[in-house]
Every structure is written in structure tokens, then in C-alpha cells.
Amino acid sequence: MEDHPLEPGEDATTFFQPRALVFVTMLWVVALVWGICTGVYVSIMFLAGILPDSGDILIMVESLLIVPTVTASLIMLITWRRLGWMKSSVLGLEFAATGRRGVHLQWSSIASVGLRGWGPFTELVVTPTSMAAAVELHERGRPPRVLRRESGSAFLIDVGLMSPGPRTLLAELHRRIPSRV
Numbered sequence: 001m002e003d004h005p006l007e008p009g010e011d012a013t014t015f016f017q018p019r020a021l022v023f024v025t026m027l028w029v030v031a032l033v034w035g036i037c038t039g040v041y042v043s044i045m046f047l048a049g050i051l052p053d054s055g056d057i058l059i060m061v062e063s064l065l066i067v068p069t070v071t072a073s074l075i076m077l078i079t080w081r082r083l084g085w086m087k088s089s090v091l092g093l094e095f096a097a098t099g100r101r102g103v104h105l106q107w108s109s110i111a112s113v114g115l116r117g118w119g120p121f122t123e124l125v126v127t128p129t130s131m132a133a134a135v136e137l138h139e140r141g142r143p144p145r146v147l148r149r150e151s152g153s154a155f156l157i158d159v160g161l162m163s164p165g166p167r168t169l170l171a172e173l174h175r176r177i178p179s180r181v
């Protein structure tokens with residue numbers, strides 16, 4: 001077996017958001033919010049002295065089943081081909097938040113990375129040494145998510161639902177840039 005130099009794209013690890021996981025998460029989040037709104041509506045009705053009859057209760061139960069499903073489906077139709085992703089390779093780090101254009105950073109251009117948030121709302125914060133070092137990829141979508149702060153601007157990527165998970169993602173970044181993570 002002969003040793004050969006790495007070709008562009010070799011030794012790459014890709015992280016992505018599985019569509020089914022995003023759909024189910026959106027379904028539960030919308031169902032929770034819709035359930036709370038329905039509960040507040042019923043409470044206001046009771047306080048106003050209006051008692052719901054069996055028809056009203058049936059409509060509320062139906063809406064608890066239909067509204068989250070339709071809303072999550074519409075969200076998935078809108079974001080179907082634009083879910084967040086990240087690719088780590090010998091060439092550097094490429095990433096995009098959901099619905100945003102991608103960014104490429106060479107490893108030497110990354111000052112620090114870290115996670116913030118919890119569960120499905122976990123975000124990766126990538127701080128470049130300079131915003132000029134970031135190369136925006138030519139894709140459809142809105143500009144990359146940027147967190148502006150006194151210590152410098154940073155990019156935000158939603159990684160809570162990525163596969164493999166956020167901890168694996170951070171371990172991969174530690175492997176690539178151990179001195180600055």
C-alpha cells in the first residue's frame with residue numbers, strides 16, 4: 001500500500017440535521033405552544049363565565065392534532081433543502097445555519113469554538129481571528145448568523161439536532177484545533 005497526500009475533501013467529517021428529527025422536534029414544540037395557547041383561551045373563557053360545550057371541546061382537541069402537524073409540515077417544506085450542516089476537513093471548517101448561506105474558515109483563522117444553549121436549542125459559536133478571514137459560500141439563503149459582541153464577532157450554527165450530536169461535533173473540532181478550543 002502506497003502513501004499518498006490527502007486530496008481535497010479527504011479526511012472530512014460531515015454533520016447534518018436529519019429531516020425526520022427536525023420534523024418531530026418541530027411537531028412537539030408547536031404542539032406544546034399550541035396546547036398552552038389553547039389552555040389560556042379556555043381559562044379566559046371560564047373567567048368570562050363562558051362554559052365550552054362538547055362541540056367546542058371537540059374542536060379544541062382536533063386543533064391540538066391538526067395545527068401542530070400542518071405547521072411542522074409547512075416549516076419542513078420551507079427548509080427542506082436548507083437545514084444546517086457542518087463539514088470539517090483538512091481544508092478547514094465549512095458550516096451553515098438553517099436557511100443561511102455557508103461559510104468557509106481555514107483552521108488557522110479560527111480563534112475559538114464553543115457550545116451554548118441546551119438540547120435541541122444548542123448552538124455552536126465559531127469566533128474567527130478576523131471576519132475578513134471568513135469566505136461566504138455562494139449559495140441561496142440569507143447571510144450567515146453573526147453574533148456581535150465586545151470580544152469580537154462570531155458565527156452561530158444551530159447544532160442541537162445535528163447528527164452526530166453536539167458533543168461529538170465539539171470533539172471533532174478539538175481534534176482539529178486543540179490549541180485554540
